Amino acid sequence: MTTSTRPPVAPAAERRTVVGHAIERAARMPRSIPVLVTLALIWAVFYSQSPFYLSFGNLTNLTLQIVTTAILSLGVVFVLLVGEIDLSSAALSGVCAAVAGTVVVTHGLPLAVGIATAVVVGMVVTFVEAQVIIFGVPSLIVTLGGMVILQGLLLVVLPEEFTISIAGTPLASLALTAVPAGASFALAAVGALAFAGYRTLLHRERTSTGSGGSVLRSVAAPSVAAAVGLFAVVFVLSRQRGLPLPVLILAGMLLVAWYWTTQTRYGTHLYAVGGDREAAQRAGIPVRRMVMYSFLVLGACAAVAGMVDSSRQLGVSATSGAGPLMLNAIAAAVVGGTSLFGGRGSVWSALLGSLVIGSISNGVQLLGLSTEVQFFATGVVLVLAVAVDVVLSRGSLLPGRR
Amino acid sequence: MDRDDRPGGEGPLLELTRISKHFGGVRALDGVDLTVSAGEVVALIGDNGAGKSTLVKIMSGVESPDSGEIRVRGRAVRLDSPRAAAEAGIHTVFQDLSLCDNLDAVQNLFLGHERCGPSWTGRRVRRHVMERQAQQILESLSVKLRSLSAPVSELSGGQRQGIAICRALISDPAVVLLDEPTAALGVSQRGEVLDLVDRLREQGRGVVVISHDIKDVQRVADRIVALRLGSKVAEFARDGYAASDLVGAMTGAHERHDDVRSEESR
Ligand SMILES: Nc1ncnc2c1ncn2[C@@H]1O[C@H](COP(=O)(O)OP(=O)(O)OP(=O)(O)O)[C@@H](O)[C@H]1O
Ligand SMILES: [Mg+2]
Numbered sequence: 001m002t003t004s005t006r007p008p009v010a011p012a013a014e015r016r017t018v019v020g021h022a023i024e025r026a027a028r029m030p031r032s033i034p035v036l037v038t039l040a041l042i043w044a045v046f047y048s049q050s051p052f053y054l055s056f057g058n059l060t061n062l063t064l065q066i067v068t069t070a071i072l073s074l075g076v077v078f079v080l081l082v083g084e085i086d087l088s089s090a091a092l093s094g095v096c097a098a099v100a101g102t103v104v105v106t107h108g109l110p111l112a113v114g115i116a117t118a119v120v121v122g123m124v125v126t127f128v129e130a131q132v133i134i135f136g137v138p139s140l141i142v143t144l145g146g147m148v149i150l151q152g153l154l155l156v157v158l159p160e161e162f163t164i165s166i167a168g169t170p171l172a173s174l175a176l177t178a179v180p181a182g183a184s185f186a187l188a189a190v191g192a193l194a195f196a197g198y199r200t201l202l203h204r205e206r207t208s209t210g211s212g213g214s215v216l217r218s219v220a221a222p223s224v225a226a227a228v229g230l231f232a233v234v235f236v237l238s239r240q241r242g243l244p245l246p247v248l249i250l251a252g253m254l255l256v257a258w259y260w261t262t263q264t265r266y267g268t269h270l271y272a273v274g275g276d277r278e279a280a281q282r283a284g285i286p287v288r289r290m291v292m293y294s295f296l297v298l299g300a301c302a303a304v305a306g307m308v309d310s311s312r313q314l315g316v317s318a319t320s321g322a323g324p325l326m327l328n329a330i331a332a333a334v335v336g337g338t339s340l341f342g343g344r345g346s347v348w349s350a351l352l353g354s355l356v357i358g359s360i361s362n363g364v365q366l367l368g369l370s371t372e373v374q375f376f377a378t379g380v381v382l383v384l385a386v387a388v389d390v391v392l393s394r395g396s397l398l399p400g401r402r
Numbered sequence: 403m404d405r406d407d408r409p410g411g412e413g414p415l416l417e418l419t420r421i422s423k424h425f426g427g428v429r430a431l432d433g434v435d436l437t438v439s440a441g442e443v444v445a446l447i448g449d450n451g452a453g454k455s456t457l458v459k460i461m462s463g464v465e466s467p468d469s470g471e472i473r474v475r476g477r478a479v480r481l482d483s484p485r486a487a488a489e490a491g492i493h494t495v496f497q498d499l500s501l502c503d504n505l506d507a508v509q510n511l512f513l514g515h516e517r518c519g520p521s522w523t524g525r526r527v528r529r530h531v532m533e534r535q536a537q538q539i540l541e542s543l544s545v546k547l548r549s550l551s552a553p554v555s556e557l558s559g560g561q562r563q564g565i566a567i568c569r570a571l572i573s574d575p576a577v578v579l580l581d582e583p584t585a586a587l588g589v590s591q592r593g594e595v596l597d598l599v600d601r602l603r604e605q606g607r608g609v610v611v612i613s614h615d616i617k618d619v620q621r622v623a624d625r626i627v628a629l630r631l632g633s634k635v636a637e638f639a640r641d642g643y644a645a646s647d648l649v650g651a652m653t654g655a656h657e658r659h660d661d662v663r664s665e666e667s668r
Binding site: 211263285 | 502518534
């Protein structure tokens with residue numbers, strides 16, 4: 001385009017632009033595609049070792065195993081999107097579960113009160129963390145300290161025997177409840193119709209401004225694909241006892257998060273803050289408030305994750321929220337394609353990343369391999385994902401960019 | 403209200419008096435006055451480090467002055483945040499463009515001024531409306547993009563500059579500040595940007611343009627203000643100067659000996 005006469009030193013520069021173009025093309029491809037390919041590979045490997053791996057029973061198991069990680073990871077995605085990091089939410093999930101357990105089991109209050117209290121506690125904690133971060137302390141430090149404090153707080157909240165048994169209480173029903181197969185197919189139908197309806201709305205809006213494409217490509221094909229996918233998932237997951245409630249909770253949270261981050265003004269501002277804080281600030285976006293919103297979402301996610309997890313484990317103890325949960329949640333977000341540098345990624349990465357990590361550990365356990373294999377495999381996938389992230393978000397800035 | 407609020411009214415749109423700003427020991431601005439009237443293009447010139455960008459940042463609410471007064475349409479205002487400046491009707495195209503690399507052209511154009519649905523939809527972004535407006539605005543300034551939905555990190559410097567400038571047309575500001583709007587542009591795009599400045603003036607807005615390029619300044623400015631080391635050293639009305647006067651004022655040759663001016667400016 002610029003017709004300035006360039007000195008003839010092209011070769012090196014040209015080679016670099018070839019690489020640059022390749023990177024740009026890769027960066028433009030939806031980030032979910034490499035993740036789905038990875039997932040397919042993992043499934044293929046384990047399936048070749050044990051056909052039971054892809055049975056209805058094990059797929060349902062796998063899904064239930066990843067729900068906690070995925071919900072927590074969803075909160076982490078929000079924090080990563082605004083360019084912060086969090087290390088405390090797993091510990092927070094333990095505290096929130098203990099709070100819910102105390103309210104519902106120890107004091108015998110209704111389940112709804114317990115859930116509400118836990119969510120409020122989660123959001124208050126992350127609100128405080130967010131204030132310190134906004135004040136200027138790096139989030140890595142704030143949430144590292146927060147993690148240690150919350151581990152102590154868990155011991156304070158728990159009764160003297162350091163466990164709350166949940167079996168037989170309303171809290172246990174969170175994990176035990178399942179929507180019967182018939183009703184779940186009805187739900188899938190509603191979901192598919194809603195998808196088609198929203199697609200139609202978008203298509204109508206586009207045609208009203210003269211930029212609409214064909215109905216087939218923008219409405220019909222995606223709707224059919226979504227319906228097939230939805231019914232397939234419901235079919236697989238409802239084979240045993242019906243569709244488990246935790247899966248529905250995760251799906252609902254993902255949907256709300258998707259709408260909020262991609263369809264609303266707040267979503268755009270969230271990405272803007274993660275992309276370039278100064279530019280966002282200059283555009284009049286309340287940067288601090290957006291950071292705080294992200295942490296509030298994280299607090300709510302941590303509370304829900306904690307309750308779902310304790311309900312599955314039938315108890316809260318001093319080890320709730322400990323173990324690999326925090327690392328898995330962060331790894332899931334990053335493996336799923338959310339950038340550690342902020343501003344890039346999507347809420348789906350929480351689900352996809354958790355599936356990748358969960359599929360590895362599920363397979364390793366199924367084959368009776370040693371835990372080292374699981375750590376090695378998860379570690380390698382994580383490092384690869386971060387490497388891809390660095391190349392895509394930093395590499396695309398290299399050739400001739402300002 | 404003894405002042406006329408309409409653009410084109412009596413008083414200046416924007417009036418800065420005795421603005422000073424220090425960064426640590428550096429005196430970036432020292433008692434600078436500046437006025438901008440409706441339908442007027444004021445060019446700010448000066449050497450590197452003269453304080454031009456600092457003055458723009460003060461007018462756009464990014465930095466606050468240590469002392470001095472800012473009046474918008476005769477009313478004293480505190481521009482203590484970019485939002486306050488936007489509300490006062492001042493829009494800025496920054497030297498670094500201030501685009502979000504991860505967002506696409508449409509999102510960047512409307513950033514902070516999104517066209518949204520009602521609150522029950524959670525302020526759903528009306529993307530189709532924004533896309534159409536974006537197309538019109540980009541077209542009117544001859545900014546050519548292959549895709550409106552590619553992240554702006556993939557665009558050329560000129561395209562990015564085009565988007566940054568087009569942003570000035572989204573919020574209907576009274577005053578537009580342009581910090582080196584032509585720096586990254588080729589010859590034809592530069593002409594288009596200067597045409598845009600003319601158009602902003604025709605629309606009755608007040609415009610402040612920072613530029614190093616004497617030719618650009620001569621082409622668009624109604625009035626030229628020269629800064630040097632944080633102070634205003636000269637002011638020229640349209641046609642009331644020669645190019646060498648401008649260079650002299652920028653380099654400081656002017657203040658010392660008039661006869662070495664041509665050698666120093668080369
Ligand atoms: N954030 C800051 N911190 C410290 N010093 C600063 C800061 N911003 C500007 N300065 C100083 O203030 C002075 C004026 O800088 P300014 O950016 O306004 O110059 P300018 O006229 O825009 O120059 P240029 O033509 O290079 O863009 C310089 O000496 C600069 O070093
Ligand atoms: Mg400058």
